[in-house]
Amino acid sequence: MTPAASRTVARSGAWALVQSGALALLSLGAIVVIARLIGPTQVGIAAVAVALAQILGLLASSLMIDALVRAPRLSSAHLDSAFWCSLGVGAVLAAAVAAPALILPEGGPTTVQALAAIAPVLAVKGLAAVPIALHRRGFAFRPLAVRAVAGRLAGAVAGIAVALAGGGFWALIAQFVVNDLVSVALLWRSTDWRPRARIRRRRLAGLLAFGIPWLGAEFVGFASQRVLQILTGALLGPAALGPLTLAMRLAETLRELVASAATQVSLPVFARLQDDPAHLGRAFRAGTRMTVLTTVPAFVGFAAIAPAAVPLLLGDAWAATAGLVVPIALAAAVSSASVYAGNVFSAVDRPRLRVVVAVADLALTGLLFGVALPVGGLDVDAVAWLWFARTVCLSLLRLALVRGCLGVPMRAMAADTLPAAAAAVTMGVAVSILTDALLAAEGPVVASLAGIAAGIAVYGAGVSLVAPAAAGEVAAALRALADRRGPAAEATGAPAR
Numbered sequence: 001m002t003p004a005a006s007r008t009v010a011r012s013g014a015w016a017l018v019q020s021g022a023l024a025l026l027s028l029g030a031i032v033v034i035a036r037l038i039g040p041t042q043v044g045i046a047a048v049a050v051a052l053a054q055i056l057g058l059l060a061s062s063l064m065i066d067a068l069v070r071a072p073r074l075s076s077a078h079l080d081s082a083f084w085c086s087l088g089v090g091a092v093l094a095a096a097v098a099a100p101a102l103i104l105p106e107g108g109p110t111t112v113q114a115l116a117a118i119a120p121v122l123a124v125k126g127l128a129a130v131p132i133a134l135h136r137r138g139f140a141f142r143p144l145a146v147r148a149v150a151g152r153l154a155g156a157v158a159g160i161a162v163a164l165a166g167g168g169f170w171a172l173i174a175q176f177v178v179n180d181l182v183s184v185a186l187l188w189r190s191t192d193w194r195p196r197a198r199i200r201r202r203r204l205a206g207l208l209a210f211g212i213p214w215l216g217a218e219f220v221g222f223a224s225q226r227v228l229q230i231l232t233g234a235l236l237g238p239a240a241l242g243p244l245t246l247a248m249r250l251a252e253t254l255r256e257l258v259a260s261a262a263t264q265v266s267l268p269v270f271a272r273l274q275d276d277p278a279h280l281g282r283a284f285r286a287g288t289r290m291t292v293l294t295t296v297p298a299f300v301g302f303a304a305i306a307p308a309a310v311p312l313l314l315g316d317a318w319a320a321t322a323g324l325v326v327p328i329a330l331a332a333a334v335s336s337a338s339v340y341a342g343n344v345f346s347a348v349d350r351p352r353l354r355v356v357v358a359v360a361d362l363a364l365t366g367l368l369f370g371v372a373l374p375v376g377g378l379d380v381d382a383v384a385w386l387w388f389a390r391t392v393c394l395s396l397l398r399l400a401l402v403r404g405c406l407g408v409p410m411r412a413m414a415a416d417t418l419p420a421a422a423a424a425v426t427m428g429v430a431v432s433i434l435t436d437a438l439l440a441a442e443g444p445v446v447a448s449l450a451g452i453a454a455g456i457a458v459y460g461a462g463v464s465l466v467a468p469a470a471a472g473e474v475a476a477a478l479r480a481l482a483d484r485r486g487p488a489a490e491a492t493g494a495p496a497r
Contacts, residue, residue, distance in 0.1 A: 026149070027253040030156035032313050034171050035246055037163040039317055044238025046172035047245040049114035051229045053121065053176065056097065058219055060090030061125040066346050067211040068133035070271040076196070081204035083130045083195040090126025094119045114173050121180045128184045131191045136268055143190035151183025213351040216358060227365060232383055240380040246314070247324035247384065251332045254302055255295070266340050270347035280347065281406035284340055289416045292336050293467065297424040299333035301455040304431035308439045308447035320380075327384040331391035333424070337417045341398035344405060353401050360397055364390045423462030431455045 035043060064082040068074065098119035100112045135144050159175030167174070229248070233241035266287055273280040302309075303326045310322040345353040368386040399413055431451045438447035 026152045026156050027249070030152075030159055030175060031246065031249055031253065033160050034163045034175070035318060036315050037160075038168050038171055040242030040246075040320075041238045042169040042242070043172065043245055044233055044240070044242035045110055046114065046169035047229050047238075047241055048233045049111050049118065050172060050176055051227075052111075052115060053097070053118040055219070055227075056093050057122055057125045057180075059215065060086055060093055060122055061129055063089060063211045063215045064129045064207055065133045065136070066267065067207040068130065069137050069267055070210075070274070070346050070349070071207075074137070075203065077198070077200040077203045078207060079130050079134075079193065080196045081199045081201075082133075082207055083127075084199050085204055085208075086129040087123070087126040090123040094121075094123040097122060110169070114169070117170075117173055118177060121177050124180055124184050128187055130195070131187050131193065134191060134193060139265075139268060141265070143187070147183045147186035147190060150186050151179045151181075154182040155179030210346075210349065210351055213355050216355055219358075228383070228387065232380065236380055236383075243318060243321040243324055244380050244384065246318065246321050247328045250302075250310075250321075250325060251299070251328045254298055254329070255332055267343040267346060270340075270343050274347045274349070277348070277406050280344070281408045284344055284402065284406060285408060285412065285416050287340050288337060288413070289420075291339055292417045293420045293463065295336040295339075296333045296421055297427060297455065297459045299329045299336070300424045300428035301431060301452070301459075303329040303333075304428045304455065305435050305448050305451040308435050308444040308451065312444040312448060323381055324384045327388040331388040333421075334388070334391050334395050337413070337421075338395040338398035338402070341402050344402055348405055350405060353405070356401065357394060357398055361390070361394055364393060419467040420463060423459055423466055426462055427455050427459040430458050 064086050068078065068082060071078065098116050100115070132144065135141065155175040155178045158178040159171045162174045163171035229241060229245055232244055269283065270280060273283055306322045306325040306329070310325055311319050314321065341357075342354055345351060368390055399410065402408060403410055403413070431454055434454050435447045435451040438450055442450075
């Protein structure tokens with residue numbers, strides 16, 4: 001990359017980091033307040049409806065985004081066709097979700113009522129696909145950050161207000177609906193592009209040739225966690241599902257804080273290197289090293305202080321969540337090593353490799369949860385550890401497929417990740433011992449703060465010994481983020497009409 005392009009990517013990364021950091025803090029605040037107000041059972045009731053809505057919403061919002069971002073050439077006909085296709089899918093899904101509430105008598109199942117309230121969001125999600133793709137393609141992450149943060153803030157306010165009014169699980173439904181409505185409205189204010197009333201079948205077919213395999217794989221991968229929640233709620237009840245859902249939400253919040261920005265920026269970067277596999281391989285390795293160096297200690301440290309931090313944040317009613325956080329957070333740490341694999345598959349126009357991962361994910365999820373959970377009579381703690389095992393297997397598969405795409409040896413990928421992982425595990429053991437000792441003697445506040453401070457010190461010392469080169473790369477990246485010289489160049493990437 002030229003110096004100007006590097007600065008543009010760095011600035012895009014900075015705005016993506018602002019977005020992910022603000023979203024993580026808002027999510028954490030909303031989770032803590034709403035969970036304390038409504039309790040585990042009400043969270044479990046809402047989790048089923050929200051999980052189903054998120055699964056279906058992916059079909060409307062994500063069918064076209066990556067296909068547009070990575071397309072070598074993009075015309076206004078591509079954009080118009082993609083817009084009307086996404087909007088149509090969203091409208092059909094909204095009608096299908098709302099229909100049961102119209103057919104069933106008033107006072108039907110709470111999940112049906114909640115889904116009917118969420119249905120309009122599915123249509124709205126179809127409006128967002130093309131503007132998001134244009135901003136990402138042009139490295140214009142500032143408007144994406146603004147709209148996402150504003151939507152999350154509005155959703156948090158609405159959810160907390162409903163919870164304070166005694167609305168129970170409706171608080172989470174209100175949070176979900178308001179978040180999406182506000183963020184999509186602000187997204188359209190940030191783009192000058194407007195669709196024409198036309199669909200070009202040839203242009204649409206080219207986008208769908210990439211989008212359908214990609215979406216099928218993404219759908220299965222995204223749905224696995226939601227299917228797990230649905231199965232847990234059906235077999236173990238909402239009282240068990242509530243703590244599991246919150247443990248996963250906490251891990252997702254931490255992932256937004258430490259990894260989301262890099263994954264958003266990586267696809268347009270990788271797409272520009274799609275014709276140079278050697279350069280793309282080096283970019284993949286560099287990104288993975290920095291991501292593992294920064295995310296793995298966060299997840300491991302969170303798992304280590306969970307016995308003190310989770311009851312402190314959420315209250316004693318959520319004490320069961322602390323034990324579930326450990327396997328869920330460790331699973332997130334493991335997945336950090338393969339977090340860029342999907343974007344590599346998209347960049348090199350091999351979305352069917354996502355399908356391979358998705359089929360493996362479906363088979364593992366079916367085996368571990370569809371069979372073991374009902375037959376083995378497992379409790380929710382075993383479910384969380386099965387999720388960890390599933391994540392380990394899928395991460396190894398993704399890395400093996402990246403090796404096939406880019407020729408990066410597994411030994412090289414291990415050398416990129418294992419030193420930082422070893423330092424993080426050492427830190428996690430030390431922090432866990434310290435937290436357990438202080439929790440009984442000094443209470444959760446002292447135990448949590450001391451664990452965080454000790455974790456930073458132990459991990460910093462460990463990384464300086466076992467991975468000094470990777471630590472230097474992170475320092476160089478931070479210097480690039482601070483470099484404000486050169487043109488801003490945050491075009492939306494929209495083609496001429």
